[in-house]
Amino acid sequence: MTRQMTGAKMVVQALKDQGVDTIFGYPGGAVLPIYDEIFQQNDIKHVLVRHEQAAIHAAEGYARSTGKVGVALVTSGPGATNAVTGLTDALLDSIPLVVFSGQVATFMIGTDGFQEADTVGITRPCTKHNWLIKDTDKLADTVHQAFHVATSGRPGPVLIDLPKDVQFAQGEYVPPQKAKKSYYQPKVKASIEEITDLVALIEKAERPLFYTGGGVINSGPAASQLLRELVDTTGFPITTTLMGLGSYPASGKGWLGMPGMHGLYEANMAMHDCDLMINVGARFDDRITGLVSAFSPGSTKVHIDIDPSSVNKIIRVDLPIIGDVGHVLEDVLKVWKSRGRKTKSAALKQWWAQIETWKDIRCLNYTNSQTVIKPQYALERLQALTGGMDRYITTEVGQHQMWAAQYLGFEAPNRWMTSGGLGTMGYGFPASIGVQMAHPESLVINVAGEASWLMNMQEMGTAMQYRLPVKQFILNNERLGMVRQWQELLHGERYSSSWSESLPDFVKLAEAFGAKGILCSDPKDLDDAIMEMIKYDGPVIFDCLVEKHENCFPMIPSGKPHNEMLLSAEAEAFEGGGALV
Amino acid sequence: MSALKIEKGSSSHSVYALRDPFAEREEKHTLAVLVENEPGVLARVIGLFAGRGYNIESLTVAEIDHKGHRSRITIVTSGTPEVIEQIKAQLGRIVVVHEVHDLTVEGAAVERELALFKVSGTGDKRIEALRLAEIFRANVVDSTLESFMFELTGPSDKIDAFAELMRPLGLTELARTGIAALARGTA
Ligand SMILES: Cc1cc2nc3c(=O)[nH]c(=O)nc-3n(C[C@H](O)[C@H](O)[C@H](O)COP(=O)(O)OP(=O)(O)OC[C@H]3O[C@@H](n4cnc5c(N)ncnc54)[C@H](O)[C@@H]3O)c2cc1C
Ligand SMILES: Cc1ncc(C[n+]2csc(CCOP(=O)(O)OP(=O)(O)O)c2C)c(N)n1
Numbered sequence: 001m002t003r004q005m006t007g008a009k010m011v012v013q014a015l016k017d018q019g020v021d022t023i024f025g026y027p028g029g030a031v032l033p034i035y036d037e038i039f040q041q042n043d044i045k046h047v048l049v050r051h052e053q054a055a056i057h058a059a060e061g062y063a064r065s066t067g068k069v070g071v072a073l074v075t076s077g078p079g080a081t082n083a084v085t086g087l088t089d090a091l092l093d094s095i096p097l098v099v100f101s102g103q104v105a106t107f108m109i110g111t112d113g114f115q116e117a118d119t120v121g122i123t124r125p126c127t128k129h130n131w132l133i134k135d136t137d138k139l140a141d142t143v144h145q146a147f148h149v150a151t152s153g154r155p156g157p158v159l160i161d162l163p164k165d166v167q168f169a170q171g172e173y174v175p176p177q178k179a180k181k182s183y184y185q186p187k188v189k190a191s192i193e194e195i196t197d198l199v200a201l202i203e204k205a206e207r208p209l210f211y212t213g214g215g216v217i218n219s220g221p222a223a224s225q226l227l228r229e230l231v232d233t234t235g236f237p238i239t240t241t242l243m244g245l246g247s248y249p250a251s252g253k254g255w256l257g258m259p260g261m262h263g264l265y266e267a268n269m270a271m272h273d274c275d276l277m278i279n280v281g282a283r284f285d286d287r288i289t290g291l292v293s294a295f296s297p298g299s300t301k302v303h304i305d306i307d308p309s310s311v312n313k314i315i316r317v318d319l320p321i322i323g324d325v326g327h328v329l330e331d332v333l334k335v336w337k338s339r340g341r342k343t344k345s346a347a348l349k350q351w352w353a354q355i356e357t358w359k360d361i362r363c364l365n366y367t368n369s370q371t372v373i374k375p376q377y378a379l380e381r382l383q384a385l386t387g388g389m390d391r392y393i394t395t396e397v398g399q400h401q402m403w404a405a406q407y408l409g410f411e412a413p414n415r416w417m418t419s420g421g422l423g424t425m426g427y428g429f430p431a432s433i434g435v436q437m438a439h440p441e442s443l444v445i446n447v448a449g450e451a452s453w454l455m456n457m458q459e460m461g462t463a464m465q466y467r468l469p470v471k472q473f474i475l476n477n478e479r480l481g482m483v484r485q486w487q488e489l490l491h492g493e494r495y496s497s498s499w500s501e502s503l504p505d506f507v508k509l510a511e512a513f514g515a516k517g518i519l520c521s522d523p524k525d526l527d528d529a530i531m532e533m534i535k536y537d538g539p540v541i542f543d544c545l546v547e548k549h550e551n552c553f554p555m556i557p558s559g560k561p562h563n564e565m566l567l568s569a570e571a572e573a574f575e576g577g578g579a580l581v
Numbered sequence: 582m583s584a585l586k587i588e589k590g591s592s593s594h595s596v597y598a599l600r601d602p603f604a605e606r607e608e609k610h611t612l613a614v615l616v617e618n619e620p621g622v623l624a625r626v627i628g629l630f631a632g633r634g635y636n637i638e639s640l641t642v643a644e645i646d647h648k649g650h651r652s653r654i655t656i657v658t659s660g661t662p663e664v665i666e667q668i669k670a671q672l673g674r675i676v677v678v679h680e681v682h683d684l685t686v687e688g689a690a691v692e693r694e695l696a697l698f699k700v701s702g703t704g705d706k707r708i709e710a711l712r713l714a715e716i717f718r719a720n721v722v723d724s725t726l727e728s729f730m731f732e733l734t735g736p737s738d739k740i741d742a743f744a745e746l747m748r749p750l751g752l753t754e755l756a757r758t759g760i761a762a763l764a765r766g767t768a
Contacts (some may be wrong), residue, residue: 125628125632128676129677132620154674183674249635270767307670307674308670308673309671309674310672311670312663312666316626
């Protein structure tokens with residue numbers, strides 16, 4: 001039986017058939033037929049954002065916190081170009097999105113029509129794949145393909161550009177079960193030889209380290225479970241990138257914290273000195289490797305990744321394993337158990353003793369104050385007061401993001417949403433909206449810097465309209481803090497344009513939207529203020545006035561090896577102030 | 582801040598690592614890329630090379646299977662072994678790319694290029710051009726009283742050599758197709 005319907009109706013039908021319950025969008029002339037269809041149904045909820053960039057970030061937050069695909073809808077021309085930052089963000093962080101953009105009618109394409117932009121051309125390098133649909137009969141099949149491509153292999157954003165006449169025209173609807181089988185079928189299972197080679201390395205290792213990343217989260221909750229089992233039964237230490245936080249619990253006994261530029265001393269030293277590095281779904285990002293030629297010089301390196309282009313891109317590895325983390329870890333556990341669960345326990349003990357001496361440096365120590373709130377202290381208190389709750393954290397980009405990664409603890413995957421690869425200021429607030437839409441009963445907090453937060457502050461309107469009780473926890477240092485830090489350390493303390501001038505009164509700003517504003521500047525008031533924020537049933541802007549010139553440590557300046565970290569004054573004092581080589 | 586021994590205020594350290602100046606030796610590789618013949622597929626491949634700073638020395642593309650929607654793109658590129666490996670992996674992850682073959686490493690391959698030469702001249706030069714064309718087995722595909730158009734097929738260095746010889750004899754225009762290549766043998 002064939003079902004005829006308009007292209008616009010097909011979009012909505014295909015979304016329903018794909019199990020979509022929420023989409024984020026902003027209307028305009030070129031998508032009005034779709035908005036008309038959305039109006040006439042109740043299965044899919046549309047969230048009207050206040051800027052298309054926010055629609056994409058909200059969809060990212062929704063996707064990352066649920067493991068499902070995020071969906072967004074924008075109009076042609078400016079709607080599509082506003083979406084570009086979000087698409088690039090999702091591409092770099094491997095977030096599955098399906099984005100629909102309106103387009104001028106097919107017969108107008110190429111004429112510089114009103115609100116025409118070459119959307120597939122502009123978004124080709126910032127999507128995993130994109131399509132311009134010129135024939136309504138192909139629309140439904142393409143939507144199903146789009147979901148397949150967004151979620152298969154290494155996930156990523158895809159875009160479908162829909163000319164207005166295609167939305168109006170009638171065509172034949174194809175349900176997902178009848179869609180053409182896609183030729184895009186990335187490999188998910190590794191060969192038994194590769195698995196056995198890895199197990200043999202595990203059995204021999206004296207100073208092993210798991211270096212795990214976002215790929216574990218991408219692979220789904222089962223992968224995190226398998227990772228925990230493998231780490232705990234082998235007794236190996238583990239470090240997890242910014243994108244992988246939560247895949248292994250922060251309270252787990254193998255946990256060394258995050259590695260990299262602002263990673264923990266013990267994590268970076270272990271990276272540098274290990275003899276076996278097992279990379280599970282991480283991509284040797286330059287924030288991690290530092291000076292490539294000096295990266296973990298003495299280790300045998302294994303890399304489990306679903307994308308062959310991630311392997312040997314930056315660091316040459318000895319054993320590449322192409323496959324899905326979940327599948328590979330399952331096989332590794334099987335083989336390792338069947339071979340008698342062997343590890344070199346005496347050597348491991350020594351390795352852990354070495355790691356303990358690194359931990360003793362206490363690299364996250366800082367000088368607290370009775371009079372000003374230190375940003376680290378604010379996050380420690382936030383962790384103490386909310387750590388046990390059903391909590392999701394998003395962040396903006398800057399020092400506060402790094403402190404959040406260092407001082408908050410994540411026990412489960414999909415609880416931490418941050419812009420890692422692109423580092424997009426303005427990501428966190430809309431992302432928190434997407435997360436809250438997916439988890440209406442949970443506590444959702446966006447840890448923000450005041451400068452980043454202003455980049456998408458218009459979303460207060462969205463939060464109010466949909467009664468989303470998102471908590472905007474702004475560590476307000478009245479500085480573009482991360483930029484200021486680099487200028488202090490590397491540009492002769494010439495603070496070129498890194499002051500946040502003319503800031504709004506955030507409490508009044510909250511009130512202007514009908515939300516709650518809380519100002520806190522005294523460390524003694526902080527706990528009560530945080531509790532007030534949590535208890536309030538509605539959006540809150542929390543203006544936390546913090547120390548203005550705090551630097552984020554540890555820090556490995558780019559182009560430096562792991563064992564040349566800058567530490568806070570406290571940690572250095574412990575070390576004796578000597579060079580950490 | 583003693584750990585790193587950087588002077589406060591020195592700007593010799595960048596936020597971004599700068600490229601290693603000791604570049605490795607570059608190799609030339611011929612790649613055959615089988616793609617779904619859909620709009621924009623060539624733009625994806627070229628965009629990849631442009632966006633990631635890879636070299637294209639020659640590129641040819643044409644549909645090879647109309648029913649199966651397949652096109653074949655032949656690319657000659659150069660780079661360090663690491664870069665070549667990345668190029669292949671990056672091509673492979675384009676959703677509409679079905680297969681990537683490195684003809685340079687997958688065994689012997691035949692590489693051919695077709696070129697058209699317009700050579701204008703009279704008298705001795707004209708006779709010499711025709712004589713050389715015969716030696717190179719170039720065909721005359723058009724002629725006027727003052728010019729010839731030659732067609733020549735062969736490996737690129739043969740075309741280069743012929744072009745060098747024609748230059749002093751009045752080469753006015755040259756069109757080359759770029760390389761088409763296939764692996765030798767049955768499969
Ligand atoms: C200001 C700032 C500072 C930063 N400092 C740090 C820092 O100190 N430390 C740090 O860690 N990061 C830091 N980052 C983040 C950094 O830029 C990168 O985003 C991050 O390190 C990349 O994480 P990842 O390696 O886990 O890779 P991701 O970007 O999460 O990539 C995932 C990898 O896993 C693979 N993959 C995906 N799905 C699967 C699957 N199912 N199976 C197998 N493999 C899969 C992908 O192909 C990819 O290679 C910083 C970012 C900012 C903005
Ligand atoms: C859209 C965008 N523009 C510029 C930057 C560069 N940048 C990185 S961090 C930062 C400062 C962020 O300041 P703020 O949000 O106040 O956070 P803080 O570092 O003070 O915690 C800037 C400008 C960026 N990451 N994103």
